Amino acid sequence: MSRPGLFITFEGIDGAGKSSHIEGLAAAFRTQGRTVTVSREPGGTPLAEKLREMVLNDPMDALTESLLIFAARRDHLRNVIEPALARGDVVLCDRFTDATFAYQGAGRGFDLGVLSTLEHLAQTGLAPQADLMREPDLTVWFDLAPEVAAERLAGARVPDRFEAQPVEFFRRVAQGYADRAAAAPQRFARLDAAQDRHRVWQQLTSVFVRKGWLAIMVATQGGPQ
Numbered sequence: 001m002s003r004p005g006l007f008i009t010f011e012g013i014d015g016a017g018k019s020s021h022i023e024g025l026a027a028a029f030r031t032q033g034r035t036v037t038v039s040r041e042p043g044g045t046p047l048a049e050k051l052r053e054m055v056l057n058d059p060m061d062a063l064t065e066s067l068l069i070f071a072a073r074r075d076h077l078r079n080v081i082e083p084a085l086a087r088g089d090v091v092l093c094d095r096f097t098d099a100t101f102a103y104q105g106a107g108r109g110f111d112l113g114v115l116s117t118l119e120h121l122a123q124t125g126l127a128p129q130a131d132l133m134r135e136p137d138l139t140v141w142f143d144l145a146p147e148v149a150a151e152r153l154a155g156a157r158v159p160d161r162f163e164a165q166p167v168e169f170f171r172r173v174a175q176g177y178a179d180r181a182a183a184a185p186q187r188f189a190r191l192d193a194a195q196d197r198h199r200v201w202q203q204l205t206s207v208f209v210r211k212g213w214l215a216i217m218v219a220t221q222g223g224p225q
């Protein structure tokens, strides 16, 4: 019998270290015979990648930004995430709706009630269970002080509209993630992302071992070079 799909998201402020670990985790799951779909938000489909370019580069207000992000999310869910989960894949997604509550909500100060309405509209009616609002099975939160993230990013890449924000913005975003984690503690796994890469990898894989989703042997191999 095929195994049920798993929807796992990775969150944290820019520079927290998410992207450094997602491919390693995908490889660990593949070693165990799982099929893995790796994706990201905003993005993940041709339409959503076009919307991503706009959101990251073109000036716009917070409502426009939120509408485009949720439009991208619905297209991504419909064309990539739901089909992958229906096949029984492990879906590893770099950011999802918690990022919208953290960046547009806490960071930009946009209305959380409107975001919840958009979340229901965008994430419902696509799963086999018609009234299910799709949410991650697990969200790994890379928790890092904004000052440390800024140091890591300094000179590492050309900043987009979000990465160019001052450290106070990222303090609000970090608080937004903390609030989301406090509201859904069973879904969130918090990592201390201030540790070195190897220790972050160990923390990450131990979450999956504890859940019974990765075997210890597989989890202790691989990781960042």
Ligand SMILES: Nc1ncnc2c1ncn2[C@@H]1O[C@H](COP(=O)(O)OP(=O)(O)O)[C@@H](O)[C@H]1O
Binding pocket: 012, 013, 014, 015, 016, 017, 018, 019, 020, 021, 152, 153, 156, 193, 194, 195, 196, 197, 198, 200
């Ligand atoms: N644990 C770590 N310690 C120090 N630097 C790190 C660590 N993890 C990642 N980095 C570096 O920090 C920067 C941001 O990492 P990245 O994985 O791109 O973060 P994110 O995807 O969360 O924005 C990169 O230059 C990366 O090499």
Ligand SMILES: Cc1cn([C@H]2C[C@H](O)[C@@H](COP(=O)(O)OP(=O)(O)O)O2)c(=O)[nH]c1=O
Binding pocket: 014, 019, 040, 041, 042, 056, 069, 094, 095, 096, 097, 099, 100, 101, 103, 104, 160, 162, 163
């Ligand atoms: C998914 C999402 C991302 N974002 C922002 C956070 C990031 O600064 C940016 C792109 O995310 P990310 O892919 O993590 O950036 P990078 O490719 O530079 O590592 O989009 C939002 O503001 N709201 C959202 O809902």
